[in-house]
Amino acid sequence: ELLTSSLKAGGKLSQLLEDLAKEVIEVRTLRKELISSTRTYSMFVLFTVLIGAPLLFSISTHFLEVMTGLQASTGVASDSALVGEIGITVEFFVMIAYIFLILTSILASVLIGVIKVGNYLYGLRYAPFIATGSVILFLVLRSLIGGFLG
Secondary structure, eight states: OHHHHHHHTTSHHHHHHHHHHHHHHHHHHHHHHHHHHHHHHHHHHHHIIIIIHHHHHHHHHHHHHHHHHHHHHHTOOTTOSSOOOOOOOHHHHHHHHHHHHHHHHHHHHHHHHHHHTSOHHHHGGGHHHHHHHHHHHHHHHHHHHHHHHO
């Protein structure tokens, strides 16, 4: 029926169908590229939250431990003009690291939900897993860096 109506219309329908087929192929290609891009963004966010942040916090914690130990072992007066007192304790910084890792995990899961589906509530179901993984990796990296550098 399609061919007979095309012949009756003077052959214009075949050109229209060919153009339509080309557009369908282009839409499929664009959809595949979009899916690939969203996966890349999601993987980057997960890498940053699961590996980057715990690594940087563990290095910072070790640095603070070393600086506090050096200041305590040298006995330099805190009112000296050259050296100031370190006002942040290691315990306080570790607590701040936990808070930031958990909050960053929640925000990252929301962002992943927005990127993938367009709904932030979709990503909240990943928050406990991302937060747990981030905190566990922080603890592991902290002990590894302490053993490796300390």
